[in-house]
Amino acid sequence: MFSLCYLPTAGRLTITMIQARNLKAMDITGASDPYVKVSLMCEGRRLKKRKTSTKRNTLNPVYNEAIVFDVLPENIEQISLLIAVMDYDRVGHNEVIGVCRVGNDADSLGREHWSEMLSYPRKPVAHWHPLVEYQETTSSSQGGSCNSLKAPPSP
Structure with missing residues (x-):
């Protein structure tokens, strides 16, 4: 479960990782050491990444941690977030x-959550999302406007 909140005037996208439940046991102890x-x-390329703290020996971690990205309003339509729960x-290797x-x-659900966030700016919108197994996909980049996510420094 996480919430999304976008502040268009500040160009700030905040994702608050709230919690996870019933995660798959990855360690021989029957638990996991999950972090997010x-x-x-943007168009299959990773521009930035951030992660939460690691919660030891649990399948039901509670994070309540906010992760903030700077995204200009004119770029918000081109970006997406890939959320990976790792052990x-x-x-x-971390799995x-x-x-x-x-x-x-x-x-469906990922697009609906995103649309809801854009419809209610400055308001955190929280939803549960099911996790799926990760398949690495390679996609060719069709020159977009994701190169300038941060405003250029003023002179």
């Missing part, structure tokens, strides 16, 4: 427990 990695995407491992996507190019 949020990637700001932290001290040895070896993907599952992912979900929100944005105009997302599937």
